[in-house]
Amino acid sequence: MAPTLLLLPGDGIGPEVMAEMRKVARWFDRHGLSFEIEEDLVGGCAFDAHGQAISDATMERALRADAVLLGAVGGPKWDGVPYEVRPEAGLLRLRKDLGLFANLRPAKCFDALADFSSLKRELVEGLDILIVRELTGGVYFGEPKEIRDLPNGEKRAIDTQVYDTHEIERIAAVAFELARVRQGRVCSMEKRNVMKSGVLWHEVVTRTHRERFADVELSHMLADAGGMQLVRNPRQFDVIVTDNLFGDILSDVAAMLTGSLGMLPSASLGAPDPETGRRRALYEPVHGSAPDIAGQGRANPLAAILSFAMALRYSFDAGEAADRLERAVELVLADGLRTADLTGPGGGAAISTAEMGDAVVAALDRAG
Structure with a gap:
């Protein structure tokens, strides 16, 4: 059976960046690495639907999944909801009920983005x-x-x-x-x-x-x-x-140090199962829900895509596939393609969220 990946796009730009991650997953599916993909609600959208930030049924699906990939939660729309059902409570429950005690936050500076760092290039090059x-x-x-x-x-x-x-x-x-x-x-x-x-x-x-x-x-x-x-x-x-x-x-x-929050993935891991060695895991981009740009096609999907690379590495024992995906991202950046957060003053025209996802998929063919 194909391993199960539960997608929780969430709020704000979450659904947009997760849509691009889906494109990448479909590329791997066409190249022999298949996943059974499910999708559900978390955060403010779950509160709107169920009156809670994550439902018991969704939590059960997360417990059964081989890995969970989350987009982002929250936004000003839910500022007035009770504290215990605020959108962020869904993320906290996922961490608690899945036993995710280890949060991995890589900070890697791609060479093409060294000049976007808040520090001088010579301090962050190769970071x-x-x-x-x-x-x-x-x-x-x-x-x-x-x-x-x-x-x-x-x-x-x-x-x-x-x-x-x-x-x-x-x-x-x-x-x-x-x-x-x-x-x-x-x-x-x-x-x-x-x-x-x-x-x-x-x-x-x-x-x-x-x-x-x-x-x-x-x-x-x-x-x-x-x-x-x-x-x-x-x-x-x-x-x-x-x-x-x-x-x-x-x-x-x-x-x-790396140039943009839109580039940063993360993984949250639980303890290994004593029988299977499998760890429960949640992967998510570090950026928030960015409600000010939601729905505009301006979000950077690379953090979500790189979070999927971490899932390949840590949940699916697919290190070579993870390496290939990271090389594809590096190729896209070396080609000069940028979303709005990476253009900077005089940095040229930005491409859309969907165009960046398409570019990564195309680069996967070159990254072998």
């Missing part, structure tokens, strides 16, 4: 960083999480940073395993100078490295210093592993 972010723990999920009324009439907001040993061990192991097939270097980032969770993080990562991954080079850096170093000398890094909060911040910093 290839992978940020591994813990996704289901930390301050985003810790309890208590509340706003309290105080006797003096003021309010007190509380968010709790919590990590257990096993949560740190498993994310560190993912980072070390990925480093083994890259440049063999991991930098762990936390704030052990002011946070007890950082002290434990440092201890557990160090022990995990010593006991299981001594062949990989490990360094440590305070997260604020890490942010500075990302814009000072980003090529010093290979794999960065960090917690949920710092990973959220640092991966967005790294994103701007």
Whole structure:
């Protein structure tokens, strides 16, 4: 049976970029790599249809799928809906119910886009960083999480940073395993100078490295210093592993090194099944729903297409196909084709979302 891919286009530009990813999947289907593709709702569109950001039925389909590919969720249309059913709650439920604890955010600068980076070309040329972010723990999920009324009439907001040993061990192991097939270097980032969770993080990562991954080079850096170093000398890094909060911040910093959010894919992975070794997985472009350009054909579909390349690599054991797709994207960019986010001042005419998808499909024939 062909593996199942569940598409959740979502809101804003999500359906537009996912339509181009479908074109790429169809190309692979014609060339011997088939998928059973299903589609469903998540986010604001799911709230409109079901009164919730993701239905139980959709969640069941996600649990059965070999991989889930999501477009984007949210937009001002749903600003007034209750907090627990806001569009983003659908994404959070997917992460939680699928057990997706490892978020992989590559920051790779394609040579043709080096001049679009916020840094000088000589700092980002050849840049290839992978940020591994813990996704289901930390301050985003810790309890208590509340706003309290105080006797003096003021309010007190509380968010709790919590990590257990096993949560740190498993994310560190993912980072070390990925480093083994890259440049063999991991930098762990936390704030052990002011946070007890950082002290434990440092201890557990160090022990995990010593006991299981001594062949990989490990360094440590305070997260604020890490942010500075990302814009000072980003090529010093290979794999960065960090917690949920710092990973959220640092991966967005790294994103701007590459030239455009429209170029950045991501993968969120669960633990391997003890019997099959299969990991539940969700793939999504880093960009948001961009409601201001939705429906105009201006969105860059390359992040969604590159997210599919990550699915090929991590969920379907199709590394050669993933390499071919990434080469096709590189060829398109080298040909000078650009969507609106990549034109810049005096950069020439932009092509549409659909034209970029067509160009990648055509380049796949050349990328073998």
